[in-house]
Amino acid sequence: MLKQVSAVLALVISSQASALSIDLGPATGYNLFIKENFTQPGADSQGKIAIGGNANIGQYDVGVNYEPGTHRDGIQFWTDPKKYSDVLVVGGDLTTTQWAWGNVKGNLILGGELTAGSSKNAVLGTTTKAKPIDFTSAFEQFTELSKTLAGEANTGGVEFKYNNWLMLNGTADSDIYIANITGQMLGAATDLTAKGLDKNDTLIINVSGKNINFDSLNYGARENYSALDLSASHILYNFFEAENITFSGGIKGNILAPNANFTFLQGDLSGQVIAKSWTAGWGAQANLWDGFFVPPVDIPPTPTTPPVVTVPEPTSIILLLVGLLALVMVRRLRA
Template sequence: MKKLPLFSAIFSLLLSPLGFAAQINLGQAAEYNAFVQNNFQVSSSDTQGRIAVGGNFIVKPHQYSHDKTNAGYSVGDMVHAPGTPSLVVGGNIELHAQGGGLQIHNTGIDHGTAVYSGTLVNGHKIGSGTASKVNKSELPVDFDAAFKHLNTLSDQLAAMTASATTTPGANATLTFRPAVPTADKVYVFELTQEMLDSSYGINIEGVESDALVVFNVTNTTGYAMKNYSNGGFCKTGDTSCAVLKLETVKFNGVNTAGDTSKDRNASPLAKQVLFNFNDLSNVKLASNVFGTVLAPKAAIHSTTAPIWGQVIANSWVGNAQINVGPLTPRDDGTPDVAAPPVVALFLAALASLLWFRRRQLFPSTAIVQPQFA
């Protein structure tokens, strides 16, 4: 019988995994330093790049601060995009402080603009720049579509298998080394709460200089890290909470921070690091962050330690300075190309099977080529 090999081939085709090229881009969020689906609340500090907030943008004194009257924030002092808003808000802009206010910049010393679709509270507190009310449909961001894409991306990254060796080193440093090089130069590692609690920094070795490194930050055991300042902590047993605490991240021995004493934006390698907090609803940033934070389902709370990279969150409360450091994407920004549906594959395989059986049952049937004298 010759049917079994054919059936085996057909079912192997139908059951084999379908390959997808690596598509790692932030979609609409790529143009923003901070991209938040709901509320964004601060009492001081600044974001060098653009901010997009789907809910309310709130500047108010911190509840634990000794100063209950002053609060101020600056947006966009490193933005160089004339004609585009440095601040996009789907809800209200609320400035709750006696002193301080909001400074909106674009292209150096030029005054920037903000657009919002809710209410402007205490608009006279805008010391630099202007704010304009628009209809929600006129906002340059579709937050629902953007976060659908970002949640899908986070899920896909979390599903990628980590193939690497992790070695504890001297000075509480974890070394990550891929088992084999990858064709797309994307490397995925798992970073647990236990690892973070016992380490001071991490070193990524054995990757190309232009590689993109993804850390899937997890807390499947509900591990409670130490309480690090006002960054907070996670309770024992809470698997929906995670803390990120890393003083250094090195890329083949080179610090991703660069020399920030000479240049506050000296972190080129941080653009090649992504921290993915998949399915976590509570994230605490308890130290400097050298890389992009992808936490589309999470409420993020931060200390005052700076971030060199982009931040994607469900909501934000904290005074970390968010420095420009856009993630280097792993494609041209186009959507994934859909794989052929299984039904189509089945029909093609069935047609092949019927053709094969017809040849077996009617071997004399053939196409006769005309002969010419």
């Protein structure tokens, strides 16, 4: 069972900073972290989900990579069959279809009730009545974090070429690159490149606008720009003004939209989403990602142990020389 925790946010970001540190408290480790209501009839999330309000999941599969005995793409979180994790937290009531069976791939922590007509067999693991997360406190701090990030200036040049190509012309400052764009630019963009960034950098894209509609964004090579070599854990889209966001298509990166109603029409979203509410369709897939701002770990090579050479003691050396000398004398006498 999850323990009672409060969101603790720590942000270090300046020209002298050597790292960006964001502690998301109870949101850490969740594919989706939603303040109010959640509605999605089908599809699935590969990671865990936390919802502060009511959840209508229909036949939606929650935490499919936590299900024992399966071999899906990505990290397999389960260890042994029947050892389930807490994969779904719902502060309010939960609704499923009446024929749902095992679509919550682990334990359920439920603050409200299982609504009438819902399947009692929807949860593979156990169901515990509790409210382990203070969503109100968490989202107050997420809002402050979002505003703080939005107040940062561009690290380098931001060009919107051909009205569809976001080009970041610069290098990271202390491994951090800040880019400020509008919601209209994001909605029209098809490509994003940044040849001055490498896998150790963190890209924060502040997106202005209250009502934003965007879709797929390609990080591949274009013209003389190479592909963006960043994992989803090192990309953050900060929708600091957004009240409504509509997304469809494919994108990788984390989304911080603490005051936005997030509508996911269809496609693949690889990253963590923090939003006010969530509404999605059957074709909306929340893919597994590799953590939120977890720096890559360079494993040092295993040191080679030199062979141990045993040095004979002085007495042993003398005895050896005496023996050799005696052998030589015997051979001479025989000759």
